[in-house]
Amino acid sequence: MTSTDTHCPYCALQCGMRLRPVRPDRPGGPAVEVGERPEFPVNRGALCGKGRSAAAVLGRSVRLTEPLVRDVRTGTLRPAAWDEALDRAARGLTEAGERYGRDAVGVFGGGGLTNEKAYLLGKFARVALRTPHIDYNGRFCMSSAAAGQRAAFGLDRGLPFPLEDVARTGCLLLAGSNLADTMPPALRYLRAQQEAGGRLIVVDPRRTRTAEGADLHLRPAPGTDLALALALLHLVIVEGRVDEAFVAARTTGYAHARAAAMAHWPERAERITGVPVSAMRQAVAMFCDAPSGMVLTARGSEQHSKGTDTVGAWINLCLATGRAGRPLSGYGCLTGQGNGQGGREHGQKADQLPGYRSLTDPGARAHVAGVWGVDPDSLPGPGRSAYELLDSLGTDGGVRALLLMGSNPVVSAPHASHVTERLGALDHLVVCDVVRSETAELADVVLPTAQWAEEDGTMTNLEGRVILRQAAVAPPPGVRTDLAVLHALAARLGRDTGFPAAAGEVFDELRAASAGGQADYAGISYDRIRAEDGVFWPCPAPEHPGTPRLFLDRFATADGRARFADVSHRPAAEEPDARYPLRLTTGRVLAQYQSGAQTRRTPELRRAAPGPFVELHPRLAARLGIADGDPVVVTSRRGRVVAPAVVTGAIRPDTVFMPFHWAGPGRANTLTNPALDPVSRMPEFKVCAVRVEKAA
Numbered sequence: 097m098t099s100t101d102t103h104c105p106y107c108a109l110q111c112g113m114r115l116r117p118v119r120p121d122r123p124g125g126p127a128v129e130v131g132e133r134p135e136f137p138v139n140r141g142a143l144c145g146k147g148r149s150a151a152a153v154l155g156r157s158v159r160l161t162e163p164l165v166r167d168v169r170t171g172t173l174r175p176a177a178w179d180e181a182l183d184r185a186a187r188g189l190t191e192a193g194e195r196y197g198r199d200a201v202g203v204f205g206g207g208g209l210t211n212e213k214a215y216l217l218g219k220f221a222r223v224a225l226r227t228p229h230i231d232y233n234g235r236f237c238m239s240s241a242a243a244g245q246r247a248a249f250g251l252d253r254g255l256p257f258p259l260e261d262v263a264r265t266g267c268l269l270l271a272g273s274n275l276a277d278t279m280p281p282a283l284r285y286l287r288a289q290q291e292a293g294g295r296l297i298v299v300d301p302r303r304t305r306t307a308e309g310a311d312l313h314l315r316p317a318p319g320t321d322l323a324l325a326l327a328l329l330h331l332v333i334v335e336g337r338v339d340e341a342f343v344a345a346r347t348t349g350y351a352h353a354r355a356a357a358m359a360h361w362p363e364r365a366e367r368i369t370g371v372p373v374s375a376m377r378q379a380v381a382m383f384c385d386a387p388s389g390m391v392l393t394a395r396g397s398e399q400h401s402k403g404t405d406t407v408g409a410w411i412n413l414c415l416a417t418g419r420a421g422r423p424l425s426g427y428g429c430l431t432g433q434g435n436g437q438g439g440r441e442h443g444q445k446a447d448q449l450p451g452y453r454s455l456t457d458p459g460a461r462a463h464v465a466g467v468w469g470v471d472p473d474s475l476p477g478p479g480r481s482a483y484e485l486l487d488s489l490g491t492d493g494g495v496r497a498l499l500l501m502g503s504n505p506v507v508s509a510p511h512a513s514h515v516t517e518r519l520g521a522l523d524h525l526v527v528c529d530v531v532r533s534e535t536a537e538l539a540d541v542v543l544p545t546a547q548w549a550e551e552d553g554t555m556t557n558l559e560g561r562v563i564l565r566q567a568a569v570a571p572p573p574g575v576r577t578d579l580a581v582l583h584a585l586a587a588r589l590g591r592d593t594g595f596p597a598a599a600g601e602v603f604d605e606l607r608a609a610s611a612g613g614q615a616d617y618a619g620i621s622y623d624r625i626r627a628e629d630g631v632f633w634p635c636p637a638p639e640h641p642g643t644p645r646l647f648l649d650r651f652a653t654a655d656g657r658a659r660f661a662d663v664s665h666r667p668a669a670e671e672p673d674a675r676y677p678l679r680l681t682t683g684r685v686l687a688q689y690q691s692g693a694q695t696r697r698t699p700e701l702r703r704a705a706p707g708p709f710v711e712l713h714p715r716l717a718a719r720l721g722i723a724d725g726d727p728v729v730v731t732s733r734r735g736r737v738v739a740p741a742v743v744t745g746a747i748r749p750d751t752v753f754m755p756f757h758w759a760g761p762g763r764a765n766t767l768t769n770p771a772l773d774p775v776s777r778m779p780e781f782k783v784c785a786v787r788v789e790k791a792a
């Protein structure tokens with residue numbers, strides 16, 4: 097009985113933790129407890145409440161422990177043996193392909209899955225199902241930042257530097273991140289930065305716990321960061337703060353970016369954003385006076401129908417001031433899910449092959465097809481993006497049979513009532529999950545799978561550090577790993593080989609498939625990860641040290657220069673009007689995680705954050721006759737929800753906020769707008785127009 101070093105199952109910080117075996121405190125309770133692992137550098141033993149309570153979801157009592165199939169007579173889910181469930185799952189996928197063509201079969205994955213699972217899921221779609229239609233919930237997460245970084249730097253890795261650099265930068269501008277609630281142990285890097293004399297600027301419409309600790313808080317209306325970032329660049333230019341030498345030596349495209357910024361004068365941005373020009377000037381002074389600087393964005397700035405352009409505008413600010421490609425400086429994205437980074441590198445994204453290769457690049461196709469032992473021409477092309485895939489379900493020419501692994505779109509997808517309807521219109525839905533989620537309730541076959549502390553595998557954290565998840569307990573009887581499920585389904589689809597169920601074997605294949613690609617894992621091994629507290633990609637060979645810091649000599653573009661984005665402000669897809677006069681923005685609370693499938697089943701988290709709510713400003717509440725705790729109705733063009741009011745001066749009077757962690761009548765995503773960014777295909781989670789009334 098020894099303890100096991102592993103990592104938290106939840107967010108992208110991937111805090112290190114030590115699991116100790118214990119006798120379950122009740123029948124069906126977890127057989128390990130979470131302890132500290134002070135040596136792991138990212139969190140040095142610190143954990144948030146979600147990490148500390150993570151073992152609760154290992155217990156049998158909250159888990160799916162046997163496969164379920166929909167009974168043809170009663171229409172309800174009933175327990176089934178594994179063989180029956182797998183046969184039925186495979187048959188439904190095959191039949192849809194035979195009846196409507198291979199494009200009618202789809203796969204939806206998740207950024208919480210290990211690299212091994214994401215890799216095998218992508219291979220399963222392209223080789224076993226031979227469908228182009230695979231995408232994942234990471235599309236809802238960092239896709240705008242990924243698109244913006246690729247355009248500017250030729251490469252996308254959440255942070256191009258380790259978190260320890262954040263603690264040493266001169267000025268940190270944090271746009272649309274509430275890190276104090278979404279990655280609490282990372283707050284120590286911000287405090288260290290300020291203690292060392294650095295300045296912190298937070299850009300958020302709400303006065304969050306993160307904003308409270310800032311030296312300067314800018315509060316733009318949701319959906320207006322692009323105007324703000326352009327106006328900040330305008331001020332940088334007119335105040336003579338451009339680093340002309342850096343721009344000349346290491347960038348291209350400045351002339352267009354400069355012209356666009358000059359058209360966004362600060363007074364115009366003040367009208368759009370509500371941020372006073374004086375505060376913009378203060379921000380520019382703080383950012384440019386410091387010896388180094390970083391801009392980090394998270395979902396607040398990115399989850400918009402102009403998220404890619406907004407990221408481009410933040411990157412422009414870094415490039416013009418020479419805050420990129422230099423020590424302690426640069427643009428970065430705080431990725432979100434446990435494996436949000438690795439999940440998009442190894443082939444579950446609609447347009448990508450392992451190693452961050454492009455599915456449209458003939459050389460990339462040939463390399464990966466070689467590793468897979470298939471003809472390159474047999475690999476399908478790019479498929480639909482996450483929302484477009486969900487929107488197509490059950491339609492003519494759309495996907496008719498779907499395999500879903502590691503996501504709960506009934507709660508988390510935009511315009512969720514529509515997505516629920518589409519899921520219901522499928523001929524066949526197979527869901528692999530650890531709990532009976534709201535989406536599993538709609539399935540024809542539910543396969544109970546193992547999770548973090550029950551299996552080995554790698555995850556890639558927000559720094560690009562590849563870390564190792566290690567099994568500490570056996571899964572409950574009746575539960576199989578996701579890899580074993582893919583292995584069994586592939587065999588039923590005629591692929592007896594090529595889908596190993598052992599994580600180490602999959603990882604070795606992933607290394608080969610990624611070799612020579614941008615996200616090159618060829619030199620990484622489980623042993624190295626153990627010995628080195630993680631390895632940063634790219635790491636092309638066993639003797640290569642890994643790459644904690646990118647771009648110091650050159651950017652990853654063909655000519656080595658970073659490219660300015662040519663962007664102008666545009667309104668949100670839906671602006672307030674007479675019928676829907678307020679802006680709704682959505683996000684997270686400290687004690688719940690995502691669709692809540694896991695954290696709503698954890699007693700102490702449920703107590704800490706029992707249900708949805710609507711934040712409104714005291715002036716708005718008074719005008720509407722609403723008191724704190726009153727049930728309020730929020731209506732958008734897509735639907736209406738009811739939840740209690742939280743009256744708080746922390747929000748703008750023209751904006752209301754809802755967390756999205758709950759299903760039912762208070763589901764925030766009943767309201768949200770699925771308008772997509774033209775490049776990243778990110779939905780506009782962070783702003784739509786609503787009406788608020790006191791409930792009758």
Ligand SMILES: Nc1nc2c(c(=O)[nH]1)N[C@H]1C(S)=C(S)[C@@H](COP(=O)(O)OP(=O)(O)OC[C@H]3O[C@@H](n4cnc5c(=O)[nH]c(N)nc54)[C@H](O)[C@@H]3O)O[C@H]1N2
Nearest residue numbers: 272273274278318319394395396432433683684686689690
């Ligand atoms: N407790 C908890 N932690 C989590 C998660 C969780 O569900 N719960 N999920 C994980 C995942 S997957 C992710 S992606 C991350 C997300 O981490 P964050 O991005 O930090 O989380 P959010 O709450 O979605 O959004 C952050 C802030 O954006 C602000 N915002 C809204 N609209 C705008 C805007 O137009 N501009 C700007 N500048 N800000 C705006 C909101 O007020 C909010 O405070 O968190 C990870 N960590």
Ligand SMILES: Nc1nc2c(c(=O)[nH]1)N[C@H]1C(S)=C(S)[C@@H](COP(=O)(O)OP(=O)(O)OC[C@H]3O[C@@H](n4cnc5c(=O)[nH]c(N)nc54)[C@H](O)[C@@H]3O)O[C@H]1N2
Nearest residue numbers: 233236237502503504508528529533682690691693756781
């Ligand atoms: N309104 C609004 N909506 C949003 C957002 C927002 O800010 N506002 N944010 C978006 C973002 S950033 C994200 S990342 C998405 C996330 O939303 P979802 O994709 O729904 O993410 P989770 O709730 O983490 O869902 C993971 C599911 O997989 C299961 N699971 C966990 N581990 C495993 C495993 O190892 N194997 C299998 N098979 N299953 C597993 C869990 O039990 C859960 O049911 O939500 C998006 N939705």
Ligand code: SF4
Nearest residue numbers: 104106107111144147
């Ligand atoms: S910050 Fe993220 S990784 Fe760390 S304990 Fe909390 S949820 Fe887990």
Ligand SMILES: [Mo]
Nearest residue numbers: 236237432433
């Ligand atoms: Mo996310």
